[in-house]
Amino acid sequence: EVQLLESGGNLVQPGGSLRLSCAASGFTFSSYAMSWVRQAPGKGLDWVSTISGTGIGTYYADSVKGRFTISSDNSKSTLYLQMNSLRAEDTAVYFCAKGPTVGKAYFDYWGQGTLVTVSS
Amino acid sequence: EIVLTQSPGTLSLSPGERVTLSCRASQSVSSSYLAWYQQKPGQAPRLLMYGASSRATGIPDRFSGSGSGTDFTLTISRLEPEDFAVYYCQQYGSSQFTFGQGTKLEIK
Numbered sequence: 001e002v003q004l005l006e007s008g009g010n011l012v013q014p015g016g017s018l019r020l021s022c023a024a025s026g027f028t029f030s031s032y033a034m035s036w037v038r039q040a041p042g043k044g045l046d047w048v049s050t051i052s053g054t055g056i057g058t059y060y061a062d063s064v065k066g067r068f069t070i071s072s073d074n075s076k077s078t079l080y081l082q083m084n085s086l087r088a089e090d091t092a093v094y095f096c097a098k099g100p101t102v103g104k105a106y107f108d109y110w111g112q113g114t115l116v117t118v119s120s
Numbered sequence: 121e122i123v124l125t126q127s128p129g130t131l132s133l134s135p136g137e138r139v140t141l142s143c144r145a146s147q148s149v150s151s152s153y154l155a156w157y158q159q160k161p162g163q164a165p166r167l168l169m170y171g172a173s174s175r176a177t178g179i180p181d182r183f184s185g186s187g188s189g190t191d192f193t194l195t196i197s198r199l200e201p202e203d204f205a206v207y208y209c210q211q212y213g214s215s216q217f218t219f220g221q222g223t224k225l226e227i228k
Contacts, residue, residue, distance in 0.1 A: 105212030
């Protein structure tokens with residue numbers, strides 16, 4: 001059974017930093033790209049970033065490029081999101097999602113999310 | 121960036137009814153890269169459809185998807201009480217993913 005468990009969400013001041021983690025199990029982590037998708041309170045879904053299974057390829061939404069860094073540790077089956085220079089508009093629940101894969105541009109499993117609040 | 125516009129924003133329906141949700145793209149999207157998700161309050165999204173018309177694992181056959189180019193639809197043939205939720209379409213293109221703003225199905 002695929003399981004994704006996010007952690008690291010917290011209240012942080014504008015301009016601050018935070019690192020999110022996502023522990024994966026139930027599949028061969030290194031064989032799949034992984035992604036972060038966020039959802040501001042009462043709003044829709046917003047793709048943030050994707051990393052390839054090898055960790056070589058990384059992709060970012062324009063809204064976070066240069067501020068967020070996605071990474072993974074295949075030995076720990078864990079995905080990370082380092083968030084710097086946080087803004088109020090980054091306030092959201094951050095979901096870890098499995099996928100996409102080659103030719104399959106969707107997210108087939110999601111974690112329950114971790115809440116990041118950026119406020120003074 | 122490809123913008124996805126879903127309509128209507130909210131639908132009030134009764135169990136047993138048939139419903140079709142619309143997702144329109146600002147430019148052509150490959151059918152292979154169009155997906156639909158269902159999200160209930162306080163829960164993570166769940167993949168329903170991928171490749172525009174393929175059901176994800178465990179999704180009942182009352183859900184179907186179709187479309188091509190810029191117009192895609194998700195149809196629920198007969199609404200069950202557990203189907204009342206928010207539905208999102210999603211596309212991939214130019215190394216970017218975008219979601220529609222969602223359609224909320226509420227019980228009438």
